[in-house]
Amino acid sequence: MTTDRMLKFVGTAKRMPTKRPAEERATDFGEIYEEFDAAGAQQQAGRCSQCGVPFCQVHCPLHNNIPDWLMLTAEGRLEEAYEVSSATNNFPEICGRICPQDRLCEGNCVIEKGFESVTIGSVEKYITETAFANGWVKPVVPPREREQSVAVIGGGPAGLAAAEQLRKRGYQVHVYDRYDRMGGLLIYGIPNFKLEKEVVERRSALLADGGVVYHPNTDIGTTVSLDDLRARHDAVLIATGVYKARDIKCPGVGLDGIFPALDYLTASNRKGLGDDVPAFDDGTLNANGKRVVVIGGGDTAMDCVRTAVRQGAASVACLYRRDRANMPGSQREVANAEDEGVDFQWLSAPEAFVGDGRVTGVRCQRIRLGVPDATGRQTPQVIEDSSYVVDCDMAITALGFDPEDLPALFGVKELEVSRWGTVRIDFRTMMTNLDGVFAAGDIVRGASLVVWAVRDGRDAADRIHDYLSAKAAGDARDAA
Incomplete structure (x- = not known):
């Protein structure tokens, strides 16, 4: 190891790539950070302390070998850095952009207290973009082809990660998705910025x-049945994610002008992709000129408020029933939204939507945080006689996602689910109660991070390989 290039955190300050000014970036959907140049990436990677217990790696769901690819970047060995980075992550260029690093790797960096963390996510993005630019990223070429095939239901991060890992082993992989493009929420749920x-x-x-092989516009249970897939393939992976918006129960919820977050974000993303989106064109799902209120405190809520700003909303407010310190979303995203003019109203909960046929405001109640609940989070408690109204022309609910009723949707009543509606699996094998049918990602663990979906997809591919290998060995013994 070239030690003279590392441990520079004492004399070199943390620096992110150049961020576009708020007044500029709030007018378009371009990414807000520029990319590091070679010198900047090497300098920031060299701040790594190469600690004996790399907490950045421990707290990464994929256990990426972060210290090693930081060291290789600092030494200018970018192709090797990409090989190390991509060995544990199917989508490092995506995770480098959207992972909440402040809650994962960077938030647990050893030098964070006192010197600020290494800019891990931005270096990860730089490594992979350099690899693409130099032609180092190649399609999968398996050492041998296998006759066995696997159906993957869902073209989101879990499904695509599993698909790539299975192709590396030579399996014939078919991905079935209800939408017209692969990517799931990466395409339709996460804004371009x-x-x-x-x-x-x-x-x-x-x-x-x-x-x-991709099969877009395919609804399992309608276009093709799960039984057909089981007959057609040697194994099936359910990786649908969770798309059902959580309901908000309060008076006035049926008024016009109140929308689930995913409907709003999908319309915006489809418009950006050049699709025909009538509900956007007629102004229904377009925030331009409107007073917008977003209810929620996660990353989806941050995507909504920042999208509304870019669409030219007259004002954007975010209501969250806890305080800033207890917000589940990335603090970096909150800061970016504040810079762009979003009004955060902490410790506020909706009591009712007001309006005559169409929403004109949200009546809220002030909240104080009480004793911690079973999860350790302080319980929100309403302050009596604290109601006030936030005027709005458009309200967006971003309260999280629940699983759809897959047994009914797929027409397979015998598929077992948990009391939360997630698919029940044996966590040792990742198999459902149906032989040869596996499940991974949010449809098993509930709504979570993209990086966890990638991890689950990779693990599922390993378990499917174990199952198919045992099955092939059994068939060989029977044939003998």
Whole structure:
């Protein structure tokens, strides 16, 4: 190890790539951070302390070998850095952009207290973009082809990660998705200013070049049945994610002008992709000129408020029932939203929507935080006689997502689910109660991070390989 290039955190300050000014970036959907140049990336990577217990790696769901690829970057060995980075992560260019690093790797960096963390996410993005620019990123070429095939239901991060891992082992992989493009929430749920769609489309095209077969516009249970897939393939992976918006129960919820977050974000993303979106064009799902209120405190809420700013909303307010310190979303995203003019109203909960046929405001109650609940979070408690109204022309609910009723949707009543509606699996095998049918990602763990979906998809691919290998060995013994 070239030690003279590392441990520079004492004399070198933390620096992010150049961020576009708020007044500029709030007018378009371009990514807000520029990319590091070679000198900047090397300098920031060299701040790594190469600590004996790398907490950045421990707190990464993929256990990425972060210290090693930081060291290789600092030494200018970018192709090797990409090899190390991509060994544990199917989508490092995506995770480098959208992972909440302040809650994961960077938030647990050893030098964070006193010197600020290494800018891990931005270096990860730089490494992979350099690899693409130099032609180092190649389609999968398995050492041998296998006759066994696997159906993957869902073209989101869990499904695509599993598909790539299975292709590396030579399986014939078919991905079935209800939408017209692969990527799931990466395409339709995350705005361009965080993840430009060309980045996702480039990766999905690379998988297709490696032999993964896509079946878009395919609804399982309607276009094709789960039983048909089981008959057609040797194994099936359910990786649908969770798309059902959580309801908000309060008076006035049926008024016009109140929308679930995903409907709003999908319309915006489709418009950016050049699709015909009548509900956007007629102003229904367009925030331009409107007073917008977003209810929620997670990353989806941050995507909504920042999208509304870019659409030219007259004002944007975010209501959250806890304080800033207890907000589940990335603090970096909150700061970016504040810079762009979003009004955060902490410790506020909706009591009712007001209006005559169409929403004109949200009546809220002030909240104080009480004793911690079973999860350790302080319980929100309403302050009596504290109601006030926030005027709005458009209200967006971003309260999280629940699983759809997959047994009914797929027409397979015997598929077992948990009391939360997630698919029940044996966590040792990742198999459902149906032989040869596996499940991974948010449809198992509930709504979570993209990086966890990638991890689950990779693990599922390993378990499917174990199952198919045992099945092939059994068939060989029977034939003998």
